[in-house]
Amino acid sequence: MWLSVVVLVHVLLLISNSVESQSNIDTLPGFPGKLPFKLETGYIGVGELDEVQLFYYFIESERNPKDDPLVLWLTGGPGCSGLSGLLFEIGPFTFDYANSSGNKPTLELNPYSWTKIANIIFLDAPVGTGFSYATTWEAYNINDTSSTAQTYEFLRKWLMAHSTFLVNPLYIAGDSYSGKTVPIIVQEVSNGNEIGHWPPLNLKGFVIGNPLTHEIWDTNARLKFAHQTALISDRLYQSTKRNCQGSYINPDPNNTQCVEDLREVNECIANIYIAQILEPNCAFSQPPKPNKLWSLSPHLDDDNFIDILHSTPDQVLEPWCRFYNYVYSLIWANDKSVQKALHIREGTITDWERCNYTLTYTHNIITSIDYHQNLTKKDLRALVYSGDHDMSIPYVGTLEWIELLDLSVKDDWRPWFVDGQIAGYVTIYTEEKYSLTFTTIKGAGHTAPEYKPKECLAMIDRWFAYYFL
Numbered sequence: 001m002w003l004s005v006v007v008l009v010h011v012l013l014l015i016s017n018s019v020e021s022q023s024n025i026d027t028l029p030g031f032p033g034k035l036p037f038k039l040e041t042g043y044i045g046v047g048e049l050d051e052v053q054l055f056y057y058f059i060e061s062e063r064n065p066k067d068d069p070l071v072l073w074l075t076g077g078p079g080c081s082g083l084s085g086l087l088f089e090i091g092p093f094t095f096d097y098a099n100s101s102g103n104k105p106t107l108e109l110n111p112y113s114w115t116k117i118a119n120i121i122f123l124d125a126p127v128g129t130g131f132s133y134a135t136t137w138e139a140y141n142i143n144d145t146s147s148t149a150q151t152y153e154f155l156r157k158w159l160m161a162h163s164t165f166l167v168n169p170l171y172i173a174g175d176s177y178s179g180k181t182v183p184i185i186v187q188e189v190s191n192g193n194e195i196g197h198w199p200p201l202n203l204k205g206f207v208i209g210n211p212l213t214h215e216i217w218d219t220n221a222r223l224k225f226a227h228q229t230a231l232i233s234d235r236l237y238q239s240t241k242r243n244c245q246g247s248y249i250n251p252d253p254n255n256t257q258c259v260e261d262l263r264e265v266n267e268c269i270a271n272i273y274i275a276q277i278l279e280p281n282c283a284f285s286q287p288p289k290p291n292k293l294w295s296l297s298p299h300l301d302d303d304n305f306i307d308i309l310h311s312t313p314d315q316v317l318e319p320w321c322r323f324y325n326y327v328y329s330l331i332w333a334n335d336k337s338v339q340k341a342l343h344i345r346e347g348t349i350t351d352w353e354r355c356n357y358t359l360t361y362t363h364n365i366i367t368s369i370d371y372h373q374n375l376t377k378k379d380l381r382a383l384v385y386s387g388d389h390d391m392s393i394p395y396v397g398t399l400e401w402i403e404l405l406d407l408s409v410k411d412d413w414r415p416w417f418v419d420g421q422i423a424g425y426v427t428i429y430t431e432e433k434y435s436l437t438f439t440t441i442k443g444a445g446h447t448a449p450e451y452k453p454k455e456c457l458a459m460i461d462r463w464f465a466y467y468f469l
Helices: 004-006 011-015 082-090 144-161 178-195 215-228 234-243 256-269 305-309 324-334 336-341 369-375 393-404 455-463
Strands: 020-026 039-046 052-060 072-074 093-095 107-109 119-123 172-174 203-208 382-389 408-418 421-431 434-441
Touching: 011 203, 011 455, 039 144, 052 082, 052 144, 072 144, 072 178, 082 093, 082 119, 082 172, 093 324, 107 393, 119 144, 144 178, 172 178, 178 203, 178 369, 215 234, 215 256, 215 393, 234 256, 324 336, 369 393, 382 393, 382 455, 393 434, 408 455, 421 455, 434 455
Parallel strands: 072 119, 072 172, 172 203, 203 382, 382 434
Antiparallel strands: 020 039, 039 052, 052 119, 093 107, 408 421, 421 434
């Protein structure tokens, strides 16, 4: 995949002599007329000799850029592009599905974009994600620790180049796998401020959605979630808990009662789309996989996922699946006219992928819970949200690790509403200067803004304004 990168190493080294490059974008293929918001794209070099070139999309707040928060957004994966978060979750434009066909995706405005209330940097990180690239083979070998260090370096350099935003309240945000990396970056920023790294960053807190925190913990929570949502019976739930003793991943094959219970559980959920349990399963035509419930990311690794992404929308068969929406991003972002409009450096990547699952990436941080514990001693705010129909990273597991932090409950579990309709449930925790707001999004999946954009905009708007009604 990276052959062309290696061939062009010497050219790329010349290209990346400057630390950063940036371009203002007025128009985009597929969008009628001029963009009604300010879009900037660019690269910032990080690491030794700036051998890693991280690509970003920056969109100014449509309300008050001078005073509104500055948000660094990291889509999960690892390896999912910032463009995915922009197009399918919280960005100002998305695809006009009704008027898109074949190789002609068209764009429309998203009325529930978070850029209506915040300045947002959508970052392609880690290297190898989206349009980010490296000028050496070695620089593609990354892990949780090196990736978060590069993101911190990116943020400092970006703010040095955009110094007017140094005074804006800064929030680090992301979803899914970013539930592991965001707390590490927040710790890096906090530590850097304390020891005098330049520039000082006006860090106020962080936001994580449907967050992966501990791979075994989050996966284990699927059994409890399946029971609470009536996907498995009371009898089977109690039997599995008893026989497996709370451990449902890689059970002892000699524990026949546990193995049999898990087999029954898998039969009950094998054809359910665990990213949103009420939507069709894109692998509906495939035989169920062994231990599907307990694989780390079954909603991402279905056998036919790549085939779907490389087809065109008019080739997909019924029933409709959410993954089919992503086909348009593959077509659009690989269009040469789009890449030219975005000022992508020619020859730096072969094919753009919404999520690159071929990264040379080592998961060297088992859990981010310890980082969360450290951050409770800081003057910070945290927002943790989960779609309550997400079985890939169930909200019940997220609640369990939050309770491990031993925070005081300021406002216990209660409903919150949008336009008179139940939108979810919220609990607010505090510890001296630290506060954590946990909220569910009723009916949302993995990840919440893609399913319930109106409710999620209301959530983040209220939270930024320091109230939650």
